[in-house]
Amino acid sequence: MDSKFLEINMGPQHPSTHGVLNLKLSLDNEVVVKVEPNLGYLHRGMEKLWENRTYAQVVPFTDRLDYFCAISNNLGYVLAVEKLMGLEIPKRAQYIRVILTEIQRIVNHIGWLGFVTNDAGAYYTINFYTFEEREEYLEIFEEYVGARLTINAIRIGGVPFDIDDKLISMIEKALVETEKKIKDIDKIVTRNRIWLHRTKGVGVFSAEDAVQFGLTGPALRASGVKWDIRKDIPYSSYDEFDFDVPTGTAGDIYDRYLVRVEEIKQSMRIIRQAIKNLPSGEIAAKVPKVLKIPEGEIFHSIEAPKGELGFYIKSNGTDKPERVKMKSPSFINMQSLESMCKGNMLADVVVILGSLDVLLGEIDK
Amino acid sequence: MNIDIDTIIFDVLIPVIKIIVMILFPMIMVMVMLWVERRGIAFLQERLGPNRVGFQGILQPIADTIKMLFKEDIIQRQSDKLIFNIAPVVVLATSLLAFCFIPVGMTMSIGSYNLTFWVAESPVGLLITLGISSLSVLGIVFAGWASNSKYSLLGGLRSVVQLLSYEIPIGLTVLTVVLASGSMNFIDIVNKQNEMGIWFAFMMPVSCVVFWIAAMAECNRSPFDIVEADSELVAGFHTEYSGIKFGYFFMAEYAHMVLVSSLMVVFFFGGGLPIFPNVEFLWFLHYIPGFVWYFIKIMFFLYLFVWIRGTFPRYRFDGLIRLVWKWLVPLSLLNLIVVAIIRMIV
Amino acid sequence: MIDQISKYPALENIFSSLQSVFKDSIIEGRFEKEELSVKVKKESILLILKFLRDEKGFNALSDMIGLDNSSVNKEGQKRFSVLYQLYRFPGFERIRIVIDVDENDPVDSAYPVYKSADWAEREIFDMFGINFSGHPNLRRIYMPDNFDGYPLRKDFPLEGRQ
Numbered sequence: 001m002d003s004k005f006l007e008i009n010m011g012p013q014h015p016s017t018h019g020v021l022n023l024k025l026s027l028d029n030e031v032v033v034k035v036e037p038n039l040g041y042l043h044r045g046m047e048k049l050w051e052n053r054t055y056a057q058v059v060p061f062t063d064r065l066d067y068f069c070a071i072s073n074n075l076g077y078v079l080a081v082e083k084l085m086g087l088e089i090p091k092r093a094q095y096i097r098v099i100l101t102e103i104q105r106i107v108n109h110i111g112w113l114g115f116v117t118n119d120a121g122a123y124y125t126i127n128f129y130t131f132e133e134r135e136e137y138l139e140i141f142e143e144y145v146g147a148r149l150t151i152n153a154i155r156i157g158g159v160p161f162d163i164d165d166k167l168i169s170m171i172e173k174a175l176v177e178t179e180k181k182i183k184d185i186d187k188i189v190t191r192n193r194i195w196l197h198r199t200k201g202v203g204v205f206s207a208e209d210a211v212q213f214g215l216t217g218p219a220l221r222a223s224g225v226k227w228d229i230r231k232d233i234p235y236s237s238y239d240e241f242d243f244d245v246p247t248g249t250a251g252d253i254y255d256r257y258l259v260r261v262e263e264i265k266q267s268m269r270i271i272r273q274a275i276k277n278l279p280s281g282e283i284a285a286k287v288p289k290v291l292k293i294p295e296g297e298i299f300h301s302i303e304a305p306k307g308e309l310g311f312y313i314k315s316n317g318t319d320k321p322e323r324v325k326m327k328s329p330s331f332i333n334m335q336s337l338e339s340m341c342k343g344n345m346l347a348d349v350v351v352i353l354g355s356l357d358v359l360l361g362e363i364d365k
Numbered sequence: 366m367n368i369d370i371d372t373i374i375f376d377v378l379i380p381v382i383k384i385i386v387m388i389l390f391p392m393i394m395v396m397v398m399l400w401v402e403r404r405g406i407a408f409l410q411e412r413l414g415p416n417r418v419g420f421q422g423i424l425q426p427i428a429d430t431i432k433m434l435f436k437e438d439i440i441q442r443q444s445d446k447l448i449f450n451i452a453p454v455v456v457l458a459t460s461l462l463a464f465c466f467i468p469v470g471m472t473m474s475i476g477s478y479n480l481t482f483w484v485a486e487s488p489v490g491l492l493i494t495l496g497i498s499s500l501s502v503l504g505i506v507f508a509g510w511a512s513n514s515k516y517s518l519l520g521g522l523r524s525v526v527q528l529l530s531y532e533i534p535i536g537l538t539v540l541t542v543v544l545a546s547g548s549m550n551f552i553d554i555v556n557k558q559n560e561m562g563i564w565f566a567f568m569m570p571v572s573c574v575v576f577w578i579a580a581m582a583e584c585n586r587s588p589f590d591i592v593e594a595d596s597e598l599v600a601g602f603h604t605e606y607s608g609i610k611f612g613y614f615f616m617a618e619y620a621h622m623v624l625v626s627s628l629m630v631v632f633f634f635g636g637g638l639p640i641f642p643n644v645e646f647l648w649f650l651h652y653i654p655g656f657v658w659y660f661i662k663i664m665f666f667l668y669l670f671v672w673i674r675g676t677f678p679r680y681r682f683d684g685l686i687r688l689v690w691k692w693l694v695p696l697s698l699l700n701l702i703v704v705a706i707i708r709m710i711v
Numbered sequence: 712m713i714d715q716i717s718k719y720p721a722l723e724n725i726f727s728s729l730q731s732v733f734k735d736s737i738i739e740g741r742f743e744k745e746e747l748s749v750k751v752k753k754e755s756i757l758l759i760l761k762f763l764r765d766e767k768g769f770n771a772l773s774d775m776i777g778l779d780n781s782s783v784n785k786e787g788q789k790r791f792s793v794l795y796q797l798y799r800f801p802g803f804e805r806i807r808i809v810i811d812v813d814e815n816d817p818v819d820s821a822y823p824v825y826k827s828a829d830w831a832e833r834e835i836f837d838m839f840g841i842n843f844s845g846h847p848n849l850r851r852i853y854m855p856d857n858f859d860g861y862p863l864r865k866d867f868p869l870e871g872r873q
Contacts, residue, residue, distance in 0.1 A: 128412060
């Protein structure tokens with residue numbers, strides 16, 4: 001390495017690397033010349049473990065990958081297994097799944113909002129506002145299954161519990177609260193000069209680059225590519241809901257912020273529609289106790305809050321999968337960090353990293 | 366040589382007491398601010414904050430101080446030990462030294478003796494104070510360099526950049542105050558505001574705002590805390606400090622805040638003068654002693670620091686330079702010219 | 712299986728043009744559960760990916776998957792497979808390209824075609840020990856550099872300490 005650059009090891013002990021991540025930075029003064037993410041501090045060998053567990057036993061593991069949106073991970077895996085089995089899921093179960101995953105999306109996006117403003121130096125204020133909101137949804141999860149964070153709320157074949165009027169009223173109350181909170185945060189953040197200074201034109205990624213690097217989720221949509229799996233390859237009855245896919249134009253952090261805020265509003269719309277049109281009926285399909293899936297393979301992906309979450313499953317006729325590969329959105333999004341950071345300043349690196357919404361538990365698997 | 370009791374009391378004892386009080390005053394204010402900041406930020410963030418130690422957590426600063434005193438003092442093997450140890454002292458000492466010219470109240474007559482609420486009076490007190498308070502940057506650069514840590518070094522370098530930007534608007538706005546009052550003596554500045562019957566803040570609002578923004582940068586406070594920048598530089602120049610040496614930096618930062626608030630109050634808000642001095646039916650306000658008014662006023666500005674910290678994100682350092690050189694410097698220059706012209710005419 | 716594809720004209724079009732352009736390289740095409748999976752020869756993978764990207768508009772590589780086939784008892788089955796999961800938008804079709812690889816048999820890196828292959832290939836190298844020639848920075852991504860063995864191979868023990 002050329003010695004005229006200042007080399008800095010950011011992490012694994014650093015306040016804003018969103019987990020145990022090590023970034024090797026080369027700085028020319030404060031301008032970033034090179035970023036080299038160094039992964040693996042959290043590698044638990046999940047994929048190896050999954051090969052030695054039965055299909056149903058894998059579900060709780062998926063919670064632990066991304067503790068911030070556990071239900072989306074459950075859904076991604078479960079849908080892949082169901083598609084591999086050719087299982088038909090009752091409509092009511094599908095709707096409950098939609099409600100749960102959309103709540104999870106709100107939780108993730110609103111939590112992201114707090115973290116990224118924190119990275120930009122807003123001393124925890126918005127973080128606490130958003131965490132208060134997140135708390136309400138965690139209470140809904142607690143009411144639903146009894147756990148709050150790694151809740152394992154989706155089972156192969158359906159969902160474990162039905163939702164009742166009490167839960168629905170809780171959800172409706174929380175949605176109203178969130179609407180208010182979003183307005184408050186909008187007042188503090190959206191036209192704040194310093195926030196604009198920190199985010200406008202920082203971490204810019206063109207649509208072309210974003211596609212080349214395989215960027216997915218809100219970060220891709222902020223670059224102007226309208227690609228939302230919920231809309232384009234609908235799963236779990238998403239085609240029955242009416243919602244918009246927000247896109248940005250500039251592809252900078254500010255647009256990612258706007259896209260996520262808009263997505264929260266769209267998620268609320270979906271939840272309200274799902275509650276209104278909730279069909280009656282069974283909440284789970286009949287699934288044998290010992291699940292043996294005939295030989296086959298499947299790649300199924302869903303639109304997780306952080307991006308495209310895909311599961312490749314290869315079955316071999318026994319009750320354990322031959323191979324499960326997870327395509328984690330954070331892993332793919334993290335790849336583009338270097339090209340986004342180049343030429344920006346050291347202070348921008350943490351905000352760009354925050355804006356990509358990565359989670360190390362998911363990257364390291 | 367005849368030494369009478371009056372000389373001992375008025376020329377030795379009272380000045381010594383004043384010196385001790387003026388050293389203790391910022392330290393006590395640090396304690397107060399610790400509580401105000403933690404509770405204030407908690408209030409802004411819809412949480413409780415520390416409320417267990419004493420009534421409403423009022424003893425929390427003492428608990429914090431004791432914790433800091435008993436923490437292990439870690440000195441890196443590779444650091445430059447002499448400078449590493451001197452740096453916190455430099456920072457704290459300069460912050461405290463700058464208080465010696467600040468009038469914390471008005472003159473009070475006790476019998477035939479006029480009790481003054483300042484340690485020293487100098488015709489160039491303003492210059493000396495500004496000079497001393499800028500010296501604290503030296504300590505920060507020392508700390509950044511001697512720590513032998515790249516985060517600290519970056520923090521130290523940033524503090525120099527910051528110095529180069531905020532000092533100029535401060536100097537230019539202070540000049541307008543000097544022009545308006547015709548003196549560089551703090552006491553004269555306050556008295557002039559009394560004479561004119563108007564605070565300089567209302568006479569020269571632009572100076573007031575520019576001075577406040579630049580002063581926030583001088584204290585390394587949010588949104589200009591780029592020297593510490595906890596999200597990217599871990600803790601900036603004091604990353605490697607622990608225990609009471611970190612405590613020194615901490616106290617210096619808060620003492621600096623008190624100093625800057627004091628300057629703000631003296632320059633623009635009439636120091637120890639009561640509010641509405643010319644309104645007839647508020648005559649009773651004159652019976653409240655000057656230091657109480659001074660205290661109320663600086664508390665307002667100290668809370669403003671907390672309020673701003675709880676609201677805004679942080680500037681990137683190029684953003685700070687742009688703000689200062691593109692907006693504050695031209696604005697304060699223009700302001701200076703306008704004030705000078707008005708001063709010539711009136 | 713491949714006959715079901717006629718319900719999906721876009722995929723059928725892709726498959727038939729692949730067959731006509733790369734006659735000898737296409738080993739087999741399968742269509743299962745609405746997914747088109749094409750097994751091709753290892754040597755021509757880069758050309759096929761380039762063709763799919765430039766001519767057919769598959770603008771993104773979604774994921775690369777490594778497989779250890781050591782438990783499959785089939786004549787002539789090579790040890791590993793590498794799967795390329797491609798998708799395109801607009802159009803929203805997916806296609807899977809499969810190649811079979813022997814141990815110590817390098818594969819052409821897809822990095823020149825899709826930048827997102829960078830870390831995906833590093834992951835496969837780390838987990839299976841498959842080499843990618845032409846990759847700019849082929850190092851282990853999760854395991855430490857001095858780690859011995861490749862964790863996702865079937866013969867790697869599930870428990871133990873290194």
